[in-house]
Amino acid sequence: MRYTRAERAGQAVVVTIALVFGLVVIGFVFRSGPPALPLPGNPAASASPAAGPVVTFVHDTCCTQTARFFRVTWQSSTKVDSAKVTVTPDPGFPCDATVDASGLKGTVGCAGLLRGATDYLAKLSVTTTAGAFPFDHPFKTMGDTLSGVKWFTEFEDPTGDPLSCAAASCRIIQNYTAAKDPLTAQAILDLGRQFNKSRDPGLDPVAIATVLGRMEPRNHYHYYRYDTREDATGAAVYWLLRSGKPVMVISLAGQHGPVVVGFQGAYGTYYDDPANRINGIVVEDPQRGDLDPRTQSHRPDKYRTQGFQTGQPIGLAEWYGDEWWLRFAYASPIRMPDGSLLAVDRNDGVYPTPHWAGTFVILADDGDADNPPDREGRVKFR
Known part of the structure; x- marks a missing residue:
């Protein structure tokens, strides 16, 4: 059969319409089928990488005057299989x-004391089932003397008795370590006396350690006893650097409590390091810093x-030779203003007596949260 040109054109239009209709129907019927393959030039999107853990560091004295002994905890939001750390600059241990x-x-x-006034970077790498993830922890170690340690007087009442020296030093330590000043020296004295384990009219070493922990739970101060003034001084400097916190020294034969905030000399990487050289002690004193004429008597x-x-820098000749500092060991009994004698050594029976008497006593934050503050410190030197 022969078709005219017009008839063939009409047939082509009909076929085209039928083809388009068929494609529409097929698309409708199979629209819930598998997704179309990507067109050339549009690569498939890659899968999102597995989310890493969130790691936080718990570092008490971080981060501008950090303790020179670096031992901190970290916490992760997901389970960690292994961890490693590098510290720069290399501490040498x-x-x-x-x-x-x-x-x-x-x-x-790290195993020893880091260098002072140095910027460090601890890079922790933790490995989980999703891979390895790095976390940076920068900090700067303290120098030889802490700065920004606010001083308080023991003479809040210029006409009162000088019984608040240790309480004022507690206030100094509390303010520096917690950046809070909730109690006056008199209020600290009133709070702390109940914790005394002696008949001391002020605060004894147990009361000092206890009240510091009561005011700031992150503080773990304990008292330490030494047979010589030289050992007590060396320990005070060591604990200052190790903790990054002020150290209280019980001076004046047990009746005063200034705060050591620094030292003069050099200090190496451990307690008995031959490089250690102590030429002087830097002290804040709640009585001798008071310039009010009414207290000068x-x-x-x-x-x-x-x-x-x-x-205030104090040379060792004065520090060891002046009775205000460490010329004399802790004494008990002491003579009271009325001439009577008062026994002020520890008397609760926990330790044999004499206990404090005849020794040189300091109080330092040794980080030992498991040891109650009414017990003698037990952390060993490194």
């Missing part, structure tokens, strides 16, 4: 990272200066 059995926390630390034989408010 081993550093390591540990993982708790739960896999959700661990520690990071108390020990007028001892010089006062504003330096005791910010950190």
Whole structure:
């Protein structure tokens, strides 16, 4: 059969319409089928990478005047299988990272004391089922003397008795370590007396350690006893650097409590390091920093200066030779203003007596949260 040109054109239009209709129907019927393959030039989107853990560091004295002993904890939002750490600049001794059995926390630390006034970067790498993830922890170690340690007087009442020296020093420590000043020296004295384990009219070493922990739970102060003034001084400097917190020294034969905030000399990487050289102690004193003329009748034989408010250097000749400092060991009994004698050694029966008497006593934050503050410190030197 022969078709005219017009008839063939009409047939083509009909076929085209039928084809388009068929494609529409097929698309409708199979629209819930598998997705179309990507067109050339549009590659398939890659899968989102697995989310890494969130890791936080718990570092008490971080981060501008950090303790020179680096041992902190870390916590992870997901389970960690292993961890390692590198510390730069290289401290010259081993550093390591540990993982708790739960896999959700661990520690990071180094074996010795880091260099002072130095910027460090601890890079922790944790490995989970999703891979390895790095976390940076920068900090700067303290220098030889802490700065910004606010001073408080023990003479809140200029006409009162000088019984609040240790309480005022507690206030100094509390304000520096917690950035809070909730109690006056008199209020600290009133709070702390109930914790005394002696008949001391002020605060004894147990009361000092206890009240510091009561005011700031992160503080773990304990008292330590030494047979010689030299050992007590070396320990005070060591604990200052190790903790990054002020150390209280019980001076004046057990009746005063200035705060050590620094030292003069050099210190190496551990307690008995031959490089250690202590030439002087830097002290804040809540009595001898008080320049109010109304308080000058108390020990007028001892010089006062504003330096005791910010950190007064004391050479070892004076530190060891002046009875205001460490010329004499802790004494008990002591003579009271009325001439009577008062026994002020520890008397609760926990330790044999004499206990404090005849020794040189300091109080330092040793980080031992498991040891109650009414017990003698037990942390060993490194």
